[in-house]
Amino acid sequence: DTGVSQDPRHKITKRGQNVTFRCDPISEHNRLYWYRQTLGQGPEFLTYFQNEAQLEKSRLLSDRFSAERPKGSFSTLEIQRTEQGDSAMYLCASSLGQGRGGRDIQYFGAGTRLSVL
Amino acid sequence: SQQGEEDPQALSIQEGENATMNCSYKTSINNLQWYRQNSGRGLVHLILIRSNEREKHSGRLRVTLDTSKKSSSLLITASRAADTASYFCATAGILQGGSEKLVFGKGTKLTVNP
Numbered sequence: 001d002t003g004v005s006q007d008p009r010h011k012i013t014k015r016g017q018n019v020t021f022r023c024d025p026i027s028e029h030n031r032l033y034w035y036r037q038t039l040g041q042g043p044e045f046l047t048y049f050q051n052e053a054q055l056e057k058s059r060l061l062s063d064r065f066s067a068e069r070p071k072g073s074f075s076t077l078e079i080q081r082t083e084q085g086d087s088a089m090y091l092c093a094s095s096l097g098q099g100r101g102g103r104d105i106q107y108f109g110a111g112t113r114l115s116v117l
Numbered sequence: 118s119q120q121g122e123e124d125p126q127a128l129s130i131q132e133g134e135n136a137t138m139n140c141s142y143k144t145s146i147n148n149l150q151w152y153r154q155n156s157g158r159g160l161v162h163l164i165l166i167r168s169n170e171r172e173k174h175s176g177r178l179r180v181t182l183d184t185s186k187k188s189s190s191l192l193i194t195a196s197r198a199a200d201t202a203s204y205f206c207a208t209a210g211i212l213q214g215g216s217e218k219l220v221f222g223k224g225t226k227l228t229v230n231p
Contacts, residue, residue, distance in 0.1 A: 004159070006159075031214075031216050033218070035219075040223065041223055041224075042205050042207075042221030042222050042223050042224055043160070043205075043219070043221050044221070045210075045218040045219065045220070048212050048216060048218060050213075050214040050216065053214075055212060055213040055214050055216075056212045056213055056218070089157075091159055091160070093160075095216065097216065104216060104217065105150075105162050105165070106162070106219060107162065108152075108159035108160040108161070109159050110158050110159045111157075111158070111159050113157070
């Protein structure tokens with residue numbers, strides 16, 4: 001399977017614990033995105049990497065959230081001191097990076113569903 | 118905040134019928150995209166229509182765009198049970214480096230009954 005891979009698929013944690021999710025993009029894609037989706041809503045943009053550089057972060061990404069893409073390949077999203085409001089589906093997407101104007105389709109992984117008890 | 122608003126929120130039809138979903142947005146756009154999401158899964162890109170296009174086809178999908186009304190529609194013809202999913206429209210906000218962040222609506226939940 002050469003699509004976007006996310007791990008784990010499901011995570012249940014207690015409030016206050018730290019969690020880390022991993023995303024492996026499509027191998028030749030240099031752009032990587034994280035989105036968050038709550039029940040009944042569309043995904044919302046969190047952050048974006050071009051190669052290893054984190055170029056943009058949404059104001060949704062509080063200080064408890066950190067994302068890395070150390071070698072420009074896989075990425076991790078860590079949430080510290082989880083809260084019940086963090087319960088959501090966390091989606092990763094990647095794109096080839098062929099410029100702007102809609103020539104750069106984003107391909108999504110299956111997501112990590114986080115439940116904070 | 119979400120840019121697009123899909124209508125209806127939910128749609129239930131019989132297999133073989135056509136399904137039409139609408140999307141309205143607020144700001145000017147370079148392009149508009151439609152995605153499908155099966156329950157609990159990631160999103161699958163269906164079709165992209167640029168702001169200078171009025172209609173686009175892909176298999177059983179037909180998308181229209183009316184920039185004067187800031188609206189788009191997705192038509193699925195001859196629906197199948199496998200088309201059951203949520204459908205989202207997405208507009209694009211420009212990011213540093215030339216990429217785009219997708220801004221999604223709340224989606225239309227389509228159920229196709231066999």
